[in-house]
Amino acid sequence: MNNPFLEIKKLLPFEIALSLSEIVSVSSEAIEQLSDKEKSELEQCKSLRRQSEFVTSRITLKEIAGRIGAGQDLEILKDELGQPYGKNNSHKFFVSIAHTNNFVFCGLASKHPFGVDLEPVDRTVSDKLEQRITHPKETEILNEISLIRLWTIKEAYIKLRGQGLRMNMNEVQIKRESDWIFVKINNDKRAKICSFRLKNNWLAIAYYH
Structure with a gap:
């Protein structure tokens, strides 16, 4: 399948990795892809809907990180204002996430802040x-x-x-x-x-x- 974001990325003056994923159910298989910290965060999500969004966004960001060579051990953290960002042993990444009833849209960039x-x-x-x-x-x-x-x-x-x-x-x-x-x-x-x-x-x- 062709990457639907190729034409979009041509208009952006910085490198960014994007992915649009259908929301997955909270299964044992999905949870196993989360870090211990992410599993703890998942337990704090009150609704099944929010849990599904969280699991999907974290799995999607790990897939993006692996695709661009950022490592699937990328950890998603939040700053003092609640803004998400990614971090591995050697680098900090800009992150933005959006949800609808059916999809999660995630972006990851190493050098330029953005919002989606x-x-x-x-x-x-x-x-x-x-x-x-x-x-x-x-x-x-x-x-x-x-x-x-x-x-x-x-x-x-x-x-x-x-x-x-x-x-x-x-x-x-x-x-x-x-x-x-x-x-x-x-x-x-x-x-x-x-x-x-x-x-x-x-x-x-x-x-x-």
Whole structure:
């Protein structure tokens, strides 16, 4: 099967490994692929859904690490803000993870921070959430792209910043540069966000430029 990310990666100015995986069930075989620390983290996941997401993301990241020569012993940790990162004996890696009901999307990069997000194209967003998503100066952009696509673009940027719930989407102003490239325009660091459709999902990757 051809790598669906080859064309996407050509647009990014840094090396990154990406994978989109269907969520797996929490089986004994899957759990055996986790480290002792990851098994302990799994026990802290309250819902079966969250457990499946966790197992799938960790297995996927191990597969990515093995593929790029980073070693399958890569350990996934979190910083003081809850931002994930990868670490092996000799190197620290940038990591970003996104989930839908059916898929886990993971990225791994050795030299450049980034953020990813993923949402189904057909996911509906209520009109009352529009004000919480859109910046006051973005009245025209929704004539060009769907609200759920804008959501993924902004969520990827927020993950890039590592601020999670500390930043509201309507604080982020986005400008469209092309069919696939968007720019965050109102802060000190210039960020670009690539937005693509893949397997009936909107996929976004944000990075500083």
